[in-house]
Amino acid sequence: MSKLLICGAHRLEGRVPIYGAKNSALPILASTILCSGECVIHNCPILSDVDVSLKILEYLGAKIQKQNHDIIINAKNIDRYDIPEFLMRQMRSSIIFLGAIISRMKKAKVSFPGGCELGPRPIDLHLKALKQMGVTIEEHHGCIECHVEKKLKSQEISLSFPSVGATENIILSSVFVQGKTKIINAAREPEITDLINFLNKCGAKIFTTKEGSVVVEGVSKLTGTEHRIIPDRIAATTYMAAAAVTRGDILLEGICSRHLSAIFPVFEEMGVKTCVVKKQLRLWIENRPKCVKFVRTMPYPGFPTDAQAVIMALSAFCKGTSVFVENIFESRYKHVDELVRLGANVKVEGKTAIVRGRRSLQGTTVKSYDLRGAAAMVVAGLGAQGETCISNLNHLDRGYEDIEKNLKTIGALIKRVGKKN
């Protein structure tokens, strides 16, 4: 098991590349099984979660060619409809394959997915929608078996919460369904738009309405296409927090500023300066950052839950008291105890966390319990005095390509000891 050692309180300065979004790449990779021709995916991040998706595709019978950030997938000969439990358990997003496999094979056999420990992460909305479309589902011993007796039916599906995964699964299971499938209260994250854009390039007919519904008009076939994954807005936010905590001056290359619209006001409130020119974002700060009054996580276009932990790590160093309200996941404060180990003053009560900023924190040994919590430890370690040692890096490697290399390039004293898993 590898560990990250960070010698903190060194100013970061320089350029950082932002790669493709993990949360976009994963559903797009799953959706390639619906395409009769070759798909060329550019800007695909090199991450363990992407590797798991490629292993699933290969297991199902797809041919994969990989060259750095470009992946070519040919799913013509897919002949399996099951995913082994050991692959399902490696990441929660493996559940996105369910909709795609049902769409292509009219049956599927998967187990309940694994993934981040963010409290209960049910898939009831996914399964309810599939049932409504005419899928027969049997659940036994952690296994989900699905089959379509006749044909899938186009439906008006109303989500009680705009779940990202459920929206993706419904889109994937309905692309070939005759008529119009309407998803009311669909998720609107940029990664959903990227999936829709990819599918439309392959010949799908999917559009969004002003009221926030997604409408899928069934087509008989999807071709292959070439597609570039959108930039990772959460990785961008993480580097922004890392630069701010060290009072640095960095240039992020390859961002989409529109996707960061809920992030900019938070940094502005903290006194961090930003300037965007095309796909480049410069960020700098001269004085100690100020607290941010409220950070309330919400579905897009609200403040993303995935950015809560890294902003909290930054707020631990800010002048004044910041308040966080986590509205998306029940158990997304596991990084708090670790921040406290570093000397942060954070109190949690239910969905709310109150952070009283301290001028400095002191490096120590900390653990990561989930992907973004791991990133928060990196941000805190970069800001803290002395050495911070972070363990459980398998979480970090699920979502951040080359993080230590990128941080080292801009002046961080960071090194990994031991081999990646």
Ligand code: UD1
């Ligand atoms: C996706 C993202 C994840 C992000 C989350 C919220 C990917 C690969 N992951 O996860 O990084 O944090 O969106 O933006 O894109 N829920 C139910 N029943 C369901 C489905 C969801 O109750 O059937 C609940 C969840 O427990 C959670 C909330 O809805 O509390 C949001 O979940 P959802 O939007 O589905 O997140 P994911 O798709 O798992």
